Amino acid sequence: MPSARKTLKLDRPFEMRRGGALHGVEIAYETWGDLAFCYDNAILIFTGLSPSAHAASSTEDPSPGWWEDMIGPGRPIDTRRYFVICVNSLGSPFGSTSPASINPGTGKPYRLTFPVLTVEDIARAGYEVTQSLGVRELAAVVGPSLGGMTVLAFSALFPNAARNLISISASARSSPFAIALRSLQREIIRRDPQWQEGNYEEDSIPVSGMRLARKLGMITYRSAKEWALRFGRERADAERKPGDPFGIDFEVESYLENHAAKFTGQFDPNCYLYLSRAMDLFDLADHGGSVAEALRRFTVKRALVIGVETDLLFPIEQQVELAEGLKADGRDVTLARLDSLQGHDSFLVDMDRFRPILSDFLK
Amino acid sequence: MPSARKTLKLDRPFEMRRGGALHGVEIAYETWGDLAFCYDNAILIFTGLSPSAHAASSTEDPSPGWWEDMIGPGRPIDTRRYFVICVNSLGSPFGSTSPASINPGTGKPYRLTFPVLTVEDIARAGYEVTQSLGVRELAAVVGPSLGGMTVLAFSALFPNAARNLISISASARSSPFAIALRSLQREIIRRDPQWQEGNYEEDSIPVSGMRLARKLGMITYRSAKEWALRFGRERADAERKPGDPFGIDFEVESYLENHAAKFTGQFDPNCYLYLSRAMDLFDLADHGGSVAEALRRFTVKRALVIGVETDLLFPIEQQVELAEGLKADGRDVTLARLDSLQGHDSFLVDMDRFRPILSDFLK
Numbered sequence: 001m002p003s004a005r006k007t008l009k010l011d012r013p014f015e016m017r018r019g020g021a022l023h024g025v026e027i028a029y030e031t032w033g034d035l036a037f038c039y040d041n042a043i044l045i046f047t048g049l050s051p052s053a054h055a056a057s058s059t060e061d062p063s064p065g066w067w068e069d070m071i072g073p074g075r076p077i078d079t080r081r082y083f084v085i086c087v088n089s090l091g092s093p094f095g096s097t098s099p100a101s102i103n104p105g106t107g108k109p110y111r112l113t114f115p116v117l118t119v120e121d122i123a124r125a126g127y128e129v130t131q132s133l134g135v136r137e138l139a140a141v142v143g144p145s146l147g148g149m150t151v152l153a154f155s156a157l158f159p160n161a162a163r164n165l166i167s168i169s170a171s172a173r174s175s176p177f178a179i180a181l182r183s184l185q186r187e188i189i190r191r192d193p194q195w196q197e198g199n200y201e202e203d204s205i206p207v208s209g210m211r212l213a214r215k216l217g218m219i220t221y222r223s224a225k226e227w228a229l230r231f232g233r234e235r236a237d238a239e240r241k242p243g244d245p246f247g248i249d250f251e252v253e254s255y256l257e258n259h260a261a262k263f264t265g266q267f268d269p270n271c272y273l274y275l276s277r278a279m280d281l282f283d284l285a286d287h288g289g290s291v292a293e294a295l296r297r298f299t300v301k302r303a304l305v306i307g308v309e310t311d312l313l314f315p316i317e318q319q320v321e322l323a324e325g326l327k328a329d330g331r332d333v334t335l336a337r338l339d340s341l342q343g344h345d346s347f348l349v350d351m352d353r354f355r356p357i358l359s360d361f362l363k
Numbered sequence: 364m365p366s367a368r369k370t371l372k373l374d375r376p377f378e379m380r381r382g383g384a385l386h387g388v389e390i391a392y393e394t395w396g397d398l399a400f401c402y403d404n405a406i407l408i409f410t411g412l413s414p415s416a417h418a419a420s421s422t423e424d425p426s427p428g429w430w431e432d433m434i435g436p437g438r439p440i441d442t443r444r445y446f447v448i449c450v451n452s453l454g455s456p457f458g459s460t461s462p463a464s465i466n467p468g469t470g471k472p473y474r475l476t477f478p479v480l481t482v483e484d485i486a487r488a489g490y491e492v493t494q495s496l497g498v499r500e501l502a503a504v505v506g507p508s509l510g511g512m513t514v515l516a517f518s519a520l521f522p523n524a525a526r527n528l529i530s531i532s533a534s535a536r537s538s539p540f541a542i543a544l545r546s547l548q549r550e551i552i553r554r555d556p557q558w559q560e561g562n563y564e565e566d567s568i569p570v571s572g573m574r575l576a577r578k579l580g581m582i583t584y585r586s587a588k589e590w591a592l593r594f595g596r597e598r599a600d601a602e603r604k605p606g607d608p609f610g611i612d613f614e615v616e617s618y619l620e621n622h623a624a625k626f627t628g629q630f631d632p633n634c635y636l637y638l639s640r641a642m643d644l645f646d647l648a649d650h651g652g653s654v655a656e657a658l659r660r661f662t663v664k665r666a667l668v669i670g671v672e673t674d675l676l677f678p679i680e681q682q683v684e685l686a687e688g689l690k691a692d693g694r695d696v697t698l699a700r701l702d703s704l705q706g707h708d709s710f711l712v713d714m715d716r717f718r719p720i721l722s723d724f725l726k
């Protein structure tokens with residue numbers, strides 16, 4: 001398969017925020033466009049929990065990326081103007097050092113010996129990539145979901161590293177409702193006997209736990225309204241297996257089954273556990289005593305906060321909190337409250353609403 | 364243990380709506396107050412998915428019932444005035460015939476040989492109880508959640524059987540969102556290796572699956588707002604087990620763990636599967652071609668529809684649909700939209716809001 005993936009390899013230890021250090025850390029990323037003569041036109045993108053750094057197609061890798069409609073020549077994140085970098089999060093299995101990587105100290109995969117991962121560690125790994133590329137000051141740092149939390153962590157940790165920030169469907173800290181749902185997803189995986197306390201082999205991963213956890217994710221990433229419009233009460237036409245009285249009755253069940261099956265096997269379960277927990281542990285108040293104070297200290301000149309009214313996991317009040325906090329000291333802040341029906345996933349789907357807002361802000 | 368439980372035993376076969384018949388059906392119920400001389404002061408209560416018929420304490424069983432604050436002398440469902448009957452749903456393991464019961468034809472538990480259970484079957488079992496007690500016309504039929512769906516099924520199946528209906532946090536049919544969540548709960552149970560295709564022994568039930576399913580239920584029964592107020596980001600003070608890097612971090616996780624543990628072991632997993640699926644299969648449109656037409660045909664004189672703004676599973680639009688549909692033909696309909704924070708569970712918790720509404724309606 002063609003790949004546009006580049007890898008930064010650090011030769012000094014990467015100290016983790018909650019203790020422990022990684023040696024020989026690798027951080028995978030992709031880039032689009034060209035860095036300007038004075039190194040000031042770069043946009044750094046952090047991703048949600050599950051995507052790789054392949055945010056858009058390129059000549060090296062023409063397959064569509066996870067944010068294909070957003071990045072490219074003439075697109076909202078315009079690669080004729082900006083040098084765009086997307087990093088694969090530290091802890092994610094798509095090229096960056098993660099619980100699935102070989103620990104150079106032991107020659108075996110880290111698995112649960114991987115140190116506790118925080119959003120701040122992911123932010124710092126992204127910062128290392130920008131430094132290695134010679135970026136002086138980012139034009140913008142951008143991210144949706146976990147990526148938006150990483151944008152906030154990045155802004156707290158590295159003053160003057162970016163002129164603008166775009167936080168999409170993120171929050172200063174997870175709500176107990178979101179924590180409960182993610183904690184349950186992690187427990188579902190851990191209760192799968194095949195998880196084996198994290199010591200599963202590559203050919204016998206906890207498929208059942210991953211599939212169930214993914215289904216729960218998919219349910220909470222969308223909105224009840226969208227599903228009502230999309231599925232109504234359509235019955236699945238799939239024939240039921242004989243002797244399976246609790247098989248699939250409704251179209252919505254069949255949709256979940258097909259999509260969850262696709263995801264499983266693509267994502268390492270231990271990586272999922274680490275990244276999911278990082279979202280729960282994140283609290284911007286750690287950087288200034290309160291969320292408001294942490295946001296006040298940010299040095300970005302302009303901020304765009306996008307939230308979706310139907311988002312169950314990162315509700316609109318959390319977007320308001322971010323925008324209000326950022327407005328301190330007369331900073332130029334735009335809050336976009338979108339009526340998208342697709343809930344938390346809207347930034348991947350409702351391009352007609354998202355594109356113009358990013359275009360306007362980045363013009 | 365003292366018990367106020369009475370049991371109706373039918374000596375004719377009980378034909379199930381989707382096929383199959385049960386022989387020697389038993390329907391457990393409790394009653395409070397006295398039936399009036401002309402048999403017209405009875406109120407029939409159907410329950411949610413998990414409770415027994417023990418809705419309130421009595422001299423025979425002084426332990427508090429699941430709706431203790433609602434039923435009794437001087438309470439909204441006033442037992443000085445009304446003869447109150449609460450039935451244990453057909454298919455529930457608390458005294459009524461269920462998948463956990465012995466099939467008299469084989470001498471073994473039904474388990475998955477139990478016929479498909481529908482809300483209409485539960486309604487009809489309740490009707491049998493009222494007939495056996497000599498009730499002529501119910502003063503009211505009342506139910507929350509699954510019980511509210513059963514109220515609707517009852518009203519569709521038995522014209523002139525009740526003068527009033529109270530539907531609480533129910534709906535004419537489940538949304539795909541609610542179906543997806545319940546379907547996932549059922550799959551979590553069925554994927555537990557201890558489920559054994561329904562053939563688990565009493566001392567080795569699928570504990571892990573039941574606990575996870577219950578946690579998911581608990582998350583969706585409440586609201587994100589309530590949890591934010593209740594738990595914030597408090598850390599659990601429980602010590603973490605050594606070697607368990609993914610144990611409990613937050614108070615909300617510890618709350619779920621403790622409550623789910625209590626539930627598990629009290630409720631038969633196969634019964635849970637049957638009752639849960641009955642909610643998904645229910646569609647009031649089956650009784651008239653459309654929901655509106657089914658509601659128009661109801662014969663109750665007055666109806667009270669109560670919904671909660673924060674309910675994720677039975678959203679307020681579904682309450683509006685019920686109230687609008689019932690208003691046809693000049694029926695006296697009250698729609699109460701409550702601002703309770705406790706989501707779907709509010710009817711069990713937010714007594715200050717619920718009590719006056721039921722009192723006023725039943726006065």
